[in-house]
Amino acid sequence: MIIEKWKAHWFWPLAAILAVFCWIAATYQPDSIPKSWELAVVFDVIVTLPILFAVCYRKRMSRKAFILRVIALQCLGIWVATKIVPTDIQSILPQLMWLRYVGFAVLVVLELWVVVALFKLVFRPDTKAEQLENMGMPPILAKFVLMEARFWRWVFNRLRQ
Numbered sequence: 001m002i003i004e005k006w007k008a009h010w011f012w013p014l015a016a017i018l019a020v021f022c023w024i025a026a027t028y029q030p031d032s033i034p035k036s037w038e039l040a041v042v043f044d045v046i047v048t049l050p051i052l053f054a055v056c057y058r059k060r061m062s063r064k065a066f067i068l069r070v071i072a073l074q075c076l077g078i079w080v081a082t083k084i085v086p087t088d089i090q091s092i093l094p095q096l097m098w099l100r101y102v103g104f105a106v107l108v109v110l111e112l113w114v115v116v117a118l119f120k121l122v123f124r125p126d127t128k129a130e131q132l133e134n135m136g137m138p139p140i141l142a143k144f145v146l147m148e149a150r151f152w153r154w155v156f157n158r159l160r161q
Contacts, residue, residue, distance in 0.1 A: 011056035015049055022084050038085045042092050045077025068110060075103040122149045 022041055050070045057066065078100040082093050121127055122145055132142035 009056070011053050014052060018044060018049070019080060019084070035089055035091070038081075038089055038092055041081045041085055042078075042096065045081050046074055049073055049077055068107065071103050072107055075100045075107070122146065123153065125153070 022044070025037070050073055053070060053073055054066070057069075061069070078093065078096050082090070082097075085093060121131070127146065127149075129139065129142040129146055132145065133139050137145070
């Protein structure tokens with residue numbers, strides 16, 4: 001069971017190991033870190049991690065979902081890089097912060113659009129759990145979401161009366 005999950009989702013432990021090694025390298029001898037080390041970390045979070053993500057999940061998601069996750073991964077990577085690389089040697093990262101904010105703004109807008117679409121689907125009285133499961137929601141979560149939607153519809157109907 002654990003081995004199958006490892007084979008299916010090997011990207012996340014590998015990404016965590018890469019982040020830990022970068023952090024150890026930065027904190028072990030902070031006086032001897034070369035300026036080019038920042039470029040290596042930026043390259044890892046903007047290029048290497050998305051490529052590894054693509055190799056791991058290339059057959060499991062649509063192109064749109066993949067692009068959104070890569071953008072989110074790169075924004076998260078830039079933030080993590082600002083925490084890993086010591087402030088005194090940062091020259092590239094401050095110039096990339098605007099990309100992070102633009103990426104997060106795009107992700108927030110898209111997430112809000114998805115949430116509104118999900119609410120519209122869930123609060124329709126004729127929605128079935130199978131429809132939510134077909135969208136990728138786990139079966140138990142689909143049932144709980146529909147139960148909660150029914151509860152809130154009941155509450156709002158009672159308040160109107």
